[in-house]
Amino acid sequence: MSETTKTVKGKNRETTLLIVVALIGLTGLGILQFAKKGNAHSDQKSLLQAEGQQNKVDAQASAPIQQIPGELLRTSEYPEAGRPFKFYMSRSSQGPQYALDFGDGGPRKVFKNGFVTHIFNKSGPCVVTLFATYEGQQVELDTLRKIVARAKVDAPVGPVIDY
Numbered sequence: 001m002s003e004t005t006k007t008v009k010g011k012n013r014e015t016t017l018l019i020v021v022a023l024i025g026l027t028g029l030g031i032l033q034f035a036k037k038g039n040a041h042s043d044q045k046s047l048l049q050a051e052g053q054q055n056k057v058d059a060q061a062s063a064p065i066q067q068i069p070g071e072l073l074r075t076s077e078y079p080e081a082g083r084p085f086k087f088y089m090s091r092s093s094q095g096p097q098y099a100l101d102f103g104d105g106g107p108r109k110v111f112k113n114g115f116v117t118h119i120f121n122k123s124g125p126c127v128v129t130l131f132a133t134y135e136g137q138q139v140e141l142d143t144l145r146k147i148v149a150r151a152k153v154d155a156p157v158g159p160v161i162d163y
Contacts, residue, residue, distance in 0.1 A: 068096050068132045070141035081123040082151040086115045087144075089130070096134035098141075103127045123150040 071091040079085035087100055089111060099108040100116050103126050109116045120126065130142040 068134060068139065068141065069093050070096075070098060070130055070132050072128065072130050072142045072144045074144070078147055078149050079118075079120050079126075080149045080151060081120050084117045084119050086117050087128065088115050096132040099131050099133070101129045101131060103129065120148040123148045 069091040070089065070093075073088040073090040075088075077085075089098065092098060092111075092114075098111040100111070100118070101108045102118055102120070104120060104122070106118075108131065109118060125145065125147050128144045128146060129140060130144075132139055132141050
């Protein structure tokens with residue numbers, strides 16, 4: 001056998017292997033496509049996004065509610081029991097209604113003019129949770145842990161006597 005014949009046989013073998021691998025890959029893709037079409041369960045998010053694309057709805061309006069921005073501003077200030085404290089948002093958008101749950105059993109308060117004012121009755125740790133409501137759906141966006149300081153007592157020490 002000559003050198004040329006060995007080279008041609010080697011190339012033919014490589015070509016045959018490439019064709020076999022390509023056929024196996026195409027067969028696998030075909031099986032995946034048929035399995036996908038046969039699956040009756042579909043993701044609701046995919047359906048909502050597909051409907052939004054078909055109806056040419058604004059992309060922001062058809063996006064899932066989890067995409068709504070919302071973050072509480074972190075500050076080094078601590079609320080004091082019995083005194084008003086303002087909470088601010090660092091990120092928000094038009095459309096959803098933002099509200100805070102203070103974890104003290106009271107009702108949620110809605111953001112107005114970019115802030116919410118709340119008076120804590122007791123000192124100690126608290127967990128403030130930011131919620132957004134949009135088109136009847138509600139999602140939790142952010143949680144902030146604060147320690148409510150005790151109320152400061154301004155008690156006079158005694159009368160000032162000047163000698």
